[in-house]
Amino acid sequence: MESKTPMSKKNIVGAAVVVVLAAYGGATWYLGESARRHYEEALEEAKGFLGPQAVVSHQYERGFWTSHARLVLQWSAPTSADANDAPPASPIRIAVDSTLRHGPLAGARLAAAVVESRFAAEGLDENARQVLAKVSPPTLTTVHRLLGGHDLHFALPAGEVGAGDQRVVWQALTYQMSVDAARRKVSGSFQWPEMSLSGVQTASADEGDEDDDGPAERFTMALQGMGGDFDMQIEDGLWMLAPGSGKGRFDKIVLTRAQGDAAPQTLMALQDLRYSAAIERTGNTLGWTTKAQTQGSVGPLVLEAVGLEETVSRIDVEAVKLFQKALVAAYRADPAQAALLADPPGDALWKEAAPLFAAALPAYAVKLSATLEGQQAMLEYGAEIQTAPAADEVQARGWGPALLKSSVLHAGLRLPKAWLPRIVQAMGQQDMPAEQIDAMVGMAQAQGFVQQEAEHLTSAVRLEGGKLQLNGKALDLPMLKPVPQGE
Secondary structure, three states, X not given: OOOHHHHXXXXXXHHHHHHHHHHHHHHHHHHHHHHHHHHHHHHHHHHHXXXXXXXXXXXXXXXXXXXXXXXXXXXXXXXXXXXXXXOOOOOEEEEEEEEEEEOOEEOOEEOOEEEEEEEEEEOOOHHHHHHOOEOOOOEEEEEEOOXXXXXXEEXXXXXXXXXXXXXXXXXXXXXXXXXXXXXXXXXXXXXXXXXXXXXEEEOOOOOOOOOOOOOEEEEEEEEEEEEEEEEEEOOOOXXXXXXXXXXXXXXXXXXXXXEOOOOOEEEEEEEEEEEEEEEEEEXXXXXXXXXXXXXXXXOXXXXXXXXXXEEEEEEEXXXXXXXXXXXXXXXXXXXXXXXXXXXXXXXXXXXXXXHHHHHOOOEEEEEEEEEEOOEEEEEEEEEEEOOOOOHHHHHHHOHHHHHHHOEEEEEEEEEEHHHHXXXXXXXXXXXXXXXXXXXXXHHHHHOOOOEEEOOEEEEEEEEEOOEEEEOOEEEOOHHHOOOOOOO
C-alpha cells in the first residue's frame, strides 16, 4: 500500500494537468472562433459604412494559438469636371495586416483576444513614395475583454510628410479608447507632444512691373503639448453628435512669418490653451456648449486673457440622423457619376432634414472676450430661428431668405477706448496722433456705426422679422421685401 500512494498522487496531479491543458486548449479554440466572428462582423460593418466597393480583398488564416488576417481597402480620388483629357488618378490602397492572439492569455494579458493591426499604403507612384518617405505606418492594438467590450490603442510614430517647401512634421501620437460590452459607452484620451506645419508663399510683383517676383514668405505654425480626454454615450446611432463631454489642452500655439532672409516674426503666440465641450440630449433635441481660455500675443498685442464660449441649442435628433446618412451617401457616391445626375443620392436626405432642423427652432450664440492692460473687450453674436418658415415661402425664395425672415440674428461689440492706440499701432500706423484717432471715432459715431458709453465704444446689430437695426436705427434690406405677385 505504501508503494502505491505516491504513484496515486502522481496520477492525480498528472490527470489534473491534462484536464487544465485540455480546458485551456478548449478555451483557446473557442476564443479563437470568437475572434474570427468579431473580425467578420467588423468587416461587414466596414463594408456597410465604406461601401462594398471599398473592400478590394480580405483573407483570414485560422490558427490554434494565433490567426492572421489581411484586408485591402481602396479609395478613389474625386474626378474633376474639367479634367476630361487628364488621366484618372490612381486609387489609393490601404493594406491592413492583423495578428490575432487568442485568449484567455493573449499577448501576456488576460483577454479574449488581442489584435495587432498595421496599416500601409500600396501602389504609390514615385512622387507619393518620396512625399511619404519619412512616414512610418501606424499601428492599432485592440484588446477584446473576456466579459465583453474592448480597448483600443492607436500609435502613430513620429514622422514628416511634404513636398518642396510644404512640410508637416510631428512627434509620436498616441490615442486610447474603451468601448463597453453594449457598445454604447465610449471613453478615450490622446497625447500629441508636437506638430508643426510650414509653407512658402512667393509674393509676385505688381502687374506691369518688370521687377522679379518679391521675396518668398515662409509661414510656420507649431502646436505643442496637445492632449485631451472624452466620455460619450452612443444613442440611437448618433455617431456624429453623441451626448457626453470632453476636455483638452494646447500648451503652445505659435505662428511665425519669415520674409526672405530676415529673422522670423511672431504673428501669434498663445500659451496654456484649455478647452472643454459638453453635449446634452433633451427629448428629441441635442445641444452643446464649448468653452476655451488662453493667453498670449497677437502681433504686438499682449493679451492677459482670451476666452471663448459657444452654445448651440435645439438640434433635432432625426435631422442629425439624416445628415449622417447624407454624408455616408456622398462618400459612397462615384463623383464622376454623381455629377451627371439631376438628383444626387444625398440631396433627397438633405431636403428631408432641412424642415426638421428648422422646426426644432435651433439657436447659436458665441461670446468672445479679451483682456489687454487690464481692459476687457467683448464680442457677442448669434442666431435663432423663431418660427419655422412656411413651405410656400421656401418655394418662392429658397431656404436662405426664408430663414432670414423667420430668424433673429444679432451681434454686439464692446471695446475699451484705451485699446485704440494699441490697435492702430498693431496695424502699422505708429505715428498716428491721438487727435486723429478721436476724429475717426467721432466720424464713425456721427454715421451711427458706434456709440460711446463712458470709457467704451459699443455697437449692436439686430436682424429680426426681416428688419435690420444698427444701434437701434432701422436700415433698409431690399432682399427681404415681399415678392410682387406675378414675378
